[in-house]
Amino acid sequence: MTLFLRLLFRNKLAGFGAVVLGVIVVLAVLTPILPLQPPNETNTADRFLRPLQGGHLLGTDHLGRDLLSRLMWGTRLSLAVGFAAALVAGLVGAAIGVVAGYFGGRTDNVTMRGVDMLMAFPYILLALAIVAVLGPGLLNALIAVAVVNIPFFARNIRGVTVGIAHREFIDAAKLAGMGHTRILLSEVVPNIVPVVVIAMSTTIGWMILETAGLSFLGLGSQPPQADLGSMLGEARSALITAPHTSVVPGVMILLIVMSVNLLGDGIRDALDPRLRSGALARPMATTRVERAGAPMPKPEDGLLQIDDLETQFHVGTRVYKAVNKVSLALNPGECLGLVGESGSGKSVTALSVMGLVASPPGVITGGAVHLQGQDLIGAPYELLRTLRGRKVAYIFQDPLSTLHPLYRIGDQLIEAIRVHDPVSHAQAHRRAVKLLEDVRIPNAGARARAYPHELSGGMRQRVGIAMALANDPDIIIADEPTTALDVTVQAQILALLSDLRRDRGLAILFITHDFGVVGQLCDRVAVMYGGRIVEAGPTGDVLTAPAHPYTKRLIACVPELGGGQRALAAIPGLPPAVDNLPEGCAFAPRCDKAQPSCKTGEIDLTGDTRKVRCLFPEVAL
C-alpha cells in the first residue's frame, strides 16, 4: 500500500490531480457551513454583475443570484451525482459480470448478448431514451448515466471473473461443499474488488461529464436547483453579453474531470507492473552509446573485429552487464560459432554489432566493433542504416514474430532489396522470386504472395534467410535460426546455410546453444558465460578436448544419437544474474573443481589460437 502511494505520488501529474480533487471535494463537503450567500435568492436588480462587483466574488447570474454560492452548491451536486452514478453502475455491472462469468454457459451467453445489444447504442441515445421514459430530472439523469455505463463494467468484470472461476481455489471450494452464493461472496468477490475500484476511478470523470451534459440539455436537474451542467445550460443564452456566467461553471467541470482523469491514470499506472519496470519504453533506432575513454586503435585486418565490447542494460538503478569485454574476430568466408546458455550475452553481442540492442534499456558502454576497418560503435544513424542488411545481415530466431505479419513475404523481400538498391519494383520482384528459389522454396512465384502465417515454420525461416541474402552481404549473423524448428527441418536449414556459405563466400556468426549444430557448421567456436568469453578455439579441438569446465559440462549435456544409454549430466544451479556478478570466475559457484582462488580477482582469457578463462583448465593448452 505504501509502495502504491509512493508510486502514485512519484507521478507528479497524478499528485496534482489528487490535490486539486481533494481541495474541491473538501470545499464541496463544507459548502453548507461556509459563509456563502443563499444560492437561490434572486435579485433581478443585480443581474449579470461582473466578478468582484456588489460584494459578489464571482458576480451574479441572470436572476441576480450569487455565482460563487451557486458554483459551490452546484459542484457539490455534480460530484455527488457523478460518484453515485459510478457506484451504481459499478455495483450493478459487477454483479451482472460476476454472475455471467462465474456460471458461464447459457447464463453467460444470454446476459452477454444483452450487454452487446446495449453497447450497440451510442451512449447518448440510450440515455435520452431513458430520460424520455422517466421524464427530465436529476435523479433520472443519474439513473440514465448509470444504466448506460453498466455494460462497460459488466463486460470487464465478466472477463476477470471467467479467469478466476477456473482457478484451483474455486474448485477446492466447490469440492468442500460450499454453495454458489458462498463461493461468490467469499472467494470471487474479494478478488474482483480492486478491478471494480480501478474501473470506477477511471470512469467517474466520464460520469460527471455525462450527467453535466444531460443537465446542460435541460434533461437533468430542474430549476431552481442547479448542478454545474444546468448552470452552464442556463448561462448559454447570455453567453455573449455575460460570458463569466458560462466560464465559471465550465472551468469547474474542466478542473474536476481533469483532476479525476489524472488521478485515475496515476492509479492505473501505479498498479500496472509493466509500467513500473519501464518495460513499455520503445526501443530507439540505434542502441545508445556511452563510451568512455579513447576509441580503440584500428585493427590491421579482418572482416569483423569486436574488441572489449561492453553492453549493459540500465533498468532503474540496476546495471546488468550483459556483455562484458567480449572480443571476437571473423574472417572472410569463415563460420564462427558463439555458444552459451540463455542469458549468457551471445545475442546481445551479436545485436550490438549493428546497434540493434533495444535501447532503452540497452547501452553500449565500451569497446569497438570494426567492420572492414570502420568503427561502428557510435557511428551516425545514416551510416549504420546503409550497412544494415547490405554488409551485415541478420537471421533471427523465431520467423513468425520476426517477419511482419501484415505484409506479403514477397513485399518484405522487395523492400529489403529496394532499401539499398534503387531498382524498379518489377525488377526487385524478379530478384525476390529468385531469392526464394535460392533458399529452395518450391513454387516461389506463388509463395511470394503468401503472408507469413500461411507458411510453415521451416518455410518462414527460409524466407528469413532469403531476406538476409537479399543484398549479398559479407556477413550473416544468425541468431539461433534453427531453435524454433523441429529436427528434420533444422537439418535442412543447416545444410542450406552451409551450401550458401560455400557458394557465396559468406562469413557467418552463428549463435546457438547446441554443440551438435556447431560441430556441423562452424570452423571456430567461442563459448560465453555470464557475459564473458570463457573459451575459444577451432571447433574440433574444443569439442574433443574442452579446456574450461563449463564447456566440458555443456558438451556432456548433449545426448548422443546411437551412443547407447548414459546418464545426461545436467549442470546444477542457474546461470548467474549479470547485475550482481561474483568476483573471480562466474562459473565457480556451479563448478565441481572450484578452488578458493577461483573466487578472487580477475581471471584472464589466456592462450593463442585456443583460449580459456580458467585457473585450472581441464587440458593443458
Added chain:
Amino acid sequence: MGGYILKRLLSAIPVLLGITVIVFLIMAMIPGDPATAILGSYATPENVERLNRHLGLDEPLWRQYFIWLGNLVQGDFGRSFALNRPVLDEILDRFSATLVLAGTAFVLCSLLGILAGVVSAARQYGLADKAITFVVILGISVPSFFLGMMMILLFAVKLQWFPVSGMYSIWGGGDLPDLIRHLTMPALALSVVATGVIARLSRGAMLEVLRQDFVRTARAKGVHERRVIWGHALRAAMVSIIPVLGIQAGFVLSGAVYIEMVFQWPGVGRMLVDGILKRDILLVQGGVVFVAACYVGFNIVVDVAQSLLDPRIRT
C-alpha cells in the same frame, strides 16, 4: 472476402432486432397514456379511446411490437404529432445535417489522433511527447459543449472569423464555402475529446508494436526509421487502433447532440431532445432506432476495414 462481408451483415440482423426490442420496451414503460399526451388533458374519454384504437394501442404489447416492426421494415416510422409530418422524413432531413457534422469531426479526430499518437510514441519522453500528452489530457477532460461556447466567444464574437451558429447563412448562403465556414467550429469542438482518446490509444499501441521483433527485423534490413515508424509499426498498430475508431464514432455521434445545441445545428440530436421535452414518442423512438441502426452499419464497415488490413482474421 465477400463471404466475410455477408457473414458480418447477417450477424447484424439479431443486433438490429435487439435494438428495436430494447427501444420498444423502454418506450412502452412510459407512464401515462400517449393518446392523452397527444390530445391534451381536456380530451373526452371517447376521443382518447378512439385514438388509442386508431394507433393500435389497445392491442397486446407483443402485437403492438410486431405491427410497429412491420411498419419500420416498410419504411413507415409513423407520424410525429408535434411536427405533424412523417417521422422518417424528419429524421432523414435532420440526419443528413448530423452526418455532415459528425462525419467531418470523425475524419478530423481519426487523422489528428493517430498523427499525434504516432509522433508522441516515436518521441517518447521527448518534448513533443510531453506537449501532446498535456494537450490530450486537457482535451479528454473538457466538456465539448463548454469548449464550443468558448470557441464561439473567441472565434465568432471576438475575432469574427466564423459565424456564431447555424449550418447556412440565412441570406445568400447555401453553397459549399458557406457550409465550411459554419462547419469549422462545431466540427472542431466535436472532435476534440475523440482526438484525445484516439491519440492516447495510438500512442500505447505504437509503443507496444515498436517493441516487437518484426520492427527490429525492419531495422536490421536497413529500412529508414521514418518508414519503420509510419509503415511497419503504424500498420501493425492500426490493428488495435481501428476498433477504437469504431467505438469513438459512437462517442462522436453522441457528442453531436451537445454540439448541435450549442451551435444551433439542425441535426438529429436537437430533434431528439426537443422530442423528449415535447413527449413526441414516435419521433424519439424512430430517431433512436434509426441512429442506432446507422451506428451498427458503421461498425460493420469498421470490421470489414479491419479484415482488409489483417489477413489473419479473413478466414
